[in-house]
Amino acid sequence: MNKPVLMIVIPVYNEESVLPLTAPRFLQVLQRMIGEGMIDPTSRVLFVNDGSRDGTLAQFEKLHERDERVHFISFSRNFGKESAMFAGMEAATGD
Numbered sequence: 001m002n003k004p005v006l007m008i009v010i011p012v013y014n015e016e017s018v019l020p021l022t023a024p025r026f027l028q029v030l031q032r033m034i035g036e037g038m039i040d041p042t043s044r045v046l047f048v049n050d051g052s053r054d055g056t057l058a059q060f061e062k063l064h065e066r067d068e069r070v071h072f073i074s075f076s077r078n079f080g081k082e083s084a085m086f087a088g089m090e091a092a093t094g095d
Helices: 020-036 058-064 081-091
Strands: 005-014 044-049 072-076
Touching: 005 020, 005 081, 020 044, 020 058, 044 058, 044 081, 058 072, 072 081
Parallel strands: 005 044, 044 072
Antiparallel strands: none
């Protein structure tokens, strides 16, 4: 039986200061679930930048360079968390 491929979708807005703390935590949980055989190793975290005006986008670029499990979409302006979630769900792959 194949393990499910999980893609966690997280909308963010102006989260530059907290991303260095929260992103590694999501990745730890993802790795633990992979290690315990709960999910497929191709599982990912997808952040949706909802038009942040701080350094959030730069943080995503750094995170993605360090860990291929981090993916992101970036809006040119703020559309609201509902639109960010919808875009993330549309872009998500997996189960």
